[in-house]
Amino acid sequence: MMKRTSYPYLAWILIFTIVPLFLVLYFAFTTGDSQNFSTFIFSLDNFKKFFTPIYINVLIKSINLALVSTILCLIIGYPIAYIISREKPKKRNAMILMFVIPMWMNFLLRTYAWVTLLGRNGLINTFVTKLGFPALDLMFNEKAVLLGMVYNFLPFMVLPIYSVLTKIDKSLLEASEDLGANLMTTFRRVIFPLSLPGVITGITMVFIPAMSTFVISSLLGGNKSNLIGNLIEQQFRWTGDWHFGSSMSIILMIFILITMALTSRFDKEKEGRGRGLW
Amino acid sequence: MKNTKVIVLILLISMLAVFAMGCGDDRPVINVYNWGDYIDSDVIKEFEDEFGIKVNYSMYETNEDMYIKLKQGGSSYDVVIPSDYMIERMINEDMLLKLDMNNIPNMEKVDEDLLYADYDPTNEYSVPYMWGTVGILYNTTMVDETVDSWDILWDEKYADQIIMLNSQRDSLAVALKRLGYSMNTRDVAQLEEARDILIDQKPLVYAYLGDQVKDTMIAGEAALAVVYSGDAVYMIRENPDLAYALPKEGFNLWYDSMVIPSSAKNKEGAEAFINFMTRPDIAAKNTDYIGYSSPIPEAIEMLPDDLKNSDVAYPDSDLIQNTEVFKDPADIVDVYDRIWTELNSH
Numbered sequence: 001m002m003k004r005t006s007y008p009y010l011a012w013i014l015i016f017t018i019v020p021l022f023l024v025l026y027f028a029f030t031t032g033d034s035q036n037f038s039t040f041i042f043s044l045d046n047f048k049k050f051f052t053p054i055y056i057n058v059l060i061k062s063i064n065l066a067l068v069s070t071i072l073c074l075i076i077g078y079p080i081a082y083i084i085s086r087e088k089p090k091k092r093n094a095m096i097l098m099f100v101i102p103m104w105m106n107f108l109l110r111t112y113a114w115v116t117l118l119g120r121n122g123l124i125n126t127f128v129t130k131l132g133f134p135a136l137d138l139m140f141n142e143k144a145v146l147l148g149m150v151y152n153f154l155p156f157m158v159l160p161i162y163s164v165l166t167k168i169d170k171s172l173l174e175a176s177e178d179l180g181a182n183l184m185t186t187f188r189r190v191i192f193p194l195s196l197p198g199v200i201t202g203i204t205m206v207f208i209p210a211m212s213t214f215v216i217s218s219l220l221g222g223n224k225s226n227l228i229g230n231l232i233e234q235q236f237r238w239t240g241d242w243h244f245g246s247s248m249s250i251i252l253m254i255f256i257l258i259t260m261a262l263t264s265r266f267d268k269e270k271e272g273r274g275r276g277l278w
Numbered sequence: 279m280k281n282t283k284v285i286v287l288i289l290l291i292s293m294l295a296v297f298a299m300g301c302g303d304d305r306p307v308i309n310v311y312n313w314g315d316y317i318d319s320d321v322i323k324e325f326e327d328e329f330g331i332k333v334n335y336s337m338y339e340t341n342e343d344m345y346i347k348l349k350q351g352g353s354s355y356d357v358v359i360p361s362d363y364m365i366e367r368m369i370n371e372d373m374l375l376k377l378d379m380n381n382i383p384n385m386e387k388v389d390e391d392l393l394y395a396d397y398d399p400t401n402e403y404s405v406p407y408m409w410g411t412v413g414i415l416y417n418t419t420m421v422d423e424t425v426d427s428w429d430i431l432w433d434e435k436y437a438d439q440i441i442m443l444n445s446q447r448d449s450l451a452v453a454l455k456r457l458g459y460s461m462n463t464r465d466v467a468q469l470e471e472a473r474d475i476l477i478d479q480k481p482l483v484y485a486y487l488g489d490q491v492k493d494t495m496i497a498g499e500a501a502l503a504v505v506y507s508g509d510a511v512y513m514i515r516e517n518p519d520l521a522y523a524l525p526k527e528g529f530n531l532w533y534d535s536m537v538i539p540s541s542a543k544n545k546e547g548a549e550a551f552i553n554f555m556t557r558p559d560i561a562a563k564n565t566d567y568i569g570y571s572s573p574i575p576e577a578i579e580m581l582p583d584d585l586k587n588s589d590v591a592y593p594d595s596d597l598i599q600n601t602e603v604f605k606d607p608a609d610i611v612d613v614y615d616r617i618w619t620e621l622n623s624h
Contacts, residue, residue, distance in 0.1 A: 034346075035346065035349040035350060054619060054620055054623045055619075055623075057623055058619075058623050115490070115493070116493075119494065119497060119499050120497075120498075120499035120500075121497045121498055121499050122497075122499075137438070139485075139499075140484055140485040218444075219490070222484065222485025222486060222487060223444045223485065223486035223487070223622065224480070224483065224485060224486060224622075225622065225623070226619070226622040226623055230622070231619065234615070234618070234619070235615075237339075237340060237342060237343055237346075238340065238342050238446065238615070239342075239611055239612070239614075239615040240342060240345070240346055240611070241612070241615070
């Protein structure tokens with residue numbers, strides 16, 4: 001029996017998740033004048049159009065970039081989460097707060113700040129040339145996009161790992177030490193496996209936005225090489241072909257679902273007890 | 279518990295106050311929909327005070343954004359300020375109302391050369407708001423040759439120093455003009471040839487930018503950029519090292535004009551607003567603020583000297599040759615889209 005208190009939430013999900021999702025599906029499998037429902041006819045043309053080399057290449061590039069930024073976030077984020085989790089509660093809360101405070105600021109604003117930092121005559125290059133080195137080419141390339149992604153999404157990796165690490169029962173670590181394991185072995189055999197649910201959550205939370213971003217590649221990449229997010233934006237905002245835009249969104253969603261399925265399977269195999277965060 | 283009650287009470291009272299204020303304001307309303315950063319907000323205030331009409335002002339970023347919003351319905355606007363080719367499309371699709379010129383006597387202040395343009399041949403639907411050109415902005419400390427041709431944007435000397443517009447039509451227009459074709463060509467072979475030279479150019483391009491070009495050029499981070507004349511005026515004001523040139527192969531001449539969409543609820547208010555914006559003193563004030571070129575000669579006379587005598591905003595008539603105004607691509611939008619994607623994904 002559904003509790004009555006859950007009805008408002010069900011209504012919310014219906015209006016803001018289910019209905020829009022069906023609209024996207026409906027648009028994806030039809031063609032016609034996007035602004036006129038009566039012209040819609042069922043068609044698979046949008047998908048046929050997508051599975052041509054240009055669009056596939058963009059998709060592959062987006063997946064690659066999202067993967068690299070996820071891996072970088074993990075490499076940078078795990079040690080941060082680990083170090084913070086080893087601190088005393090008071091200090092560690094302060095440190096996590098420091099990590100979260102920048103997120104209170106608008107995402108667009110933070111990305112735009114990098115534009116002034118990385119520019120040819122930006123803050124970093126002014127400093128570099130003052131020291132007598134030649135100016136660096138930091139802006140409008142793939143590295144700048146990657147930097148923007150890692151910077152923006154790093155907290156989504158650190159927070160779940162941190163929250164799992166702090167919940168690990170200290171007596172397990174003591175037991176491991178009692179049984180003769182050194183620090184490295186304890187980490188490898190006890191801490192890391194127990195923190196996997198956090199790692200998995202972190203990977204999904206970084207990979208999904210990295211895969212679909214269009215603002216970062218536009219602001220820091222100078223629109224030189226589009227990601228799948230940019231192509232979707234282009235369909236909705238310039239070309240006005242909502243059908244093709246929707247079908248690309250569906251394809252993107254399928255890829256995200258596949259990654260989530262893969263990671264959650266990995267999660268269950270390793271853990272078996274379903275201690276994931278969500 | 280007591281606290282929550284107090285908070286709820288305060289919230290209720292403030293909500294009531296907001297409603298009361300809303301009710302108190304029974305002035306007629308017009309909804310104005312314009313490009314971002316494209317009006318002096320003092321002018322809106324003056325209109326409200328003078329006519330007792332409240333202006334709900336909202337903004338869009340591209341013609342296409344605006345078109346989709348209007349086409350969808352659901353929202354009603356009384357005055358919109360689209361560009362030439364978009365006005366052509368909206369007239370063709372019956373989305374605009376004919377203006378009652380008796381309510382817009384200031385129409386006679388508008389430069390006659392700018393009326394009866396191709397997008398509105400009978401001049402029944404639109405009143406010019408601003409106009410301008412698309413040319414090359416260059417930094418004189420980095421470019422010491424004469425800039426008079428689109429060819430310079432393909433010169434390897436300036437590798438990584440060139441900024442193109444992140445706009446399908448504007449970038450393709452540059453390439454088409456360089457090849458000697460019309461920027462309104464409907465010949466797919468010509469469009470693909472234009473795409474090919476843009477692909478050749480790509481390794482030299484620093485970035486494809488929209489409004490971001492302003493900060494980048496003012497900071498002196500690139501040598502050459504394709505820009506709108508109005509933005510050029512602003513950038514040169516901020517950084518005097520910059521200069522603007524109109525290429526000899528020809529370039530785009532554009533208009534942004536005020537129109538009334540068929541969903542308008544207050545047509546008379548809208549016409550009053552259009553008439554007000556066309557009044558020379560108001561047009562001068564507005565033009566001084568945004569820096570674009572006014573279509574009203576009397577207003578130009580009232581501008582400060584640097585703007586009035588600007589070759590960028592008001593080029594000599596012998597420079598305004600070989601120009602083309604965009605026409606609605608209509609059914610070949612998908613060709614533009616494909617070509618642009620091919621360039622971007624290359």
